[in-house]
Amino acid sequence: MKRIYAFVIVALLSISSISAKDKVDDNRYDIEMAEVGEPGTLVVKVWCYSKKPRVTEEIAKMNAIKGVLFKGVQDCGRMKGRKALVQDGYENHKDYFDDFFNEGLYNNYSRVALNDYVEQNSLIKVGKLYKIGKIVVISYNDLRKKLETDKVIKGLDSGF
């Protein structure tokens, strides 16, 4: 009986260590402009950090949307970045954005370009982690309009 318990514990530990190795740090990401896209869209490069040299499409999209909403997009070369859409931050709209991400609504406003393809210079080893760059196309105008309609942010014409 003791042997079985010991086996189960060892098995559980090894599974958790495998998943930990594969774990992506959801809250650590960088975001910068990638291209001037079609009017109304934003093409960004989002850098995710992971113990494995890959990152899922979901994580890339989620981080890209989080970046556009709360962090702002950095300039890249001569391309102008964007300020965070939600200037008063996540905490002031916690319930709204918890639902937004849990229900997967961010999928309506983002798609990953070249999903299974790793571009040159888009995979960097940083210490024990990999920094993986993914190109994400964001429907910026639609996202902004959604937030304006839901009264999360003010529209340019609000009050007039």
Added chain:
Amino acid sequence: MKRLLILQFVVLITTLVFSQAKKPTLMVVPSDLYCNQHGYMQTFSNQGSTEMVPDYKKALQNDSQLLTAITVIGQMMADRGFPLKLMEQELKNLNQESAEDALLTSKSGADVAESPVDRLKKRSKSDIILQVTWLVNRTGPKYSLTFNLQGIDAYTNKQIAACQGTGDPTFTAELPVLLEESIANHLETFTTQLQNHFDDMFENGREITLRVKKWEDSEFDLESEFDGTELSDIIEDWISANTVKGRFNTTDATENYMYFEQVRIPLYDQDQRAMDARRWTRGLINKLKTYGVPAKLMMKGLGQATIVIGGK
């Protein structure tokens, strides 16, 4: 009685909910620099000295890139709830109106009344002017585009928003594509600044300018005294009491002329109706009336008013 109270309550709620500030109009205009560089200027002699003014009609009729810029900016601003006034249509409309007025007569044969000032005021205008310029830079076989957009308040002449930048050099991209890319790249910065300007306006009131002049034959001037107080002081006191946080600057003050800048007027009056420079200045005219000083009120758009004391 109950019904009356309910009715008053409904009217009050409707006013509070639906009262909205007066929305400024926006128009894209090519800058003087752009017009000059592309030969869209008119030259005329003004009492011996040669002056040049932009020929917008010529620019709009000849420059397809300008049309691209106006269209792209217009599309993006409309998307943000601010459809632009089109200068081309405004100019056509003015011509049409002039032609119609020239032919219009009443049944008794009278023409439409029009003073020289009315004629002068009949020109294309907007509350905020979006002045656009772009330059094509060449370095060997590569070229790039430098884009500049300024948002200017037509009444205070202040730059309220701006964006500018140079795109990446390219061998192949067509100029209209570069122009579209530049606008898409920079306009977000511009609208963010415009948003800040509107936020400031909602917090601190609309900024207007006010000029006070006197008719030559007026029996009063701005140094005339009423109960020991000069008329200029009475005007300043009224402005101070009726501006948001008492904000205004007296830029010029003589016995004949006063000029007030950075006058911050509230966006709504006591009845929650949207306020502009004309409605606000009407209050000053009423104040002057109590001293027996008649005055004429003239306005320009939402943010510029002129009163002339001593008559209508």
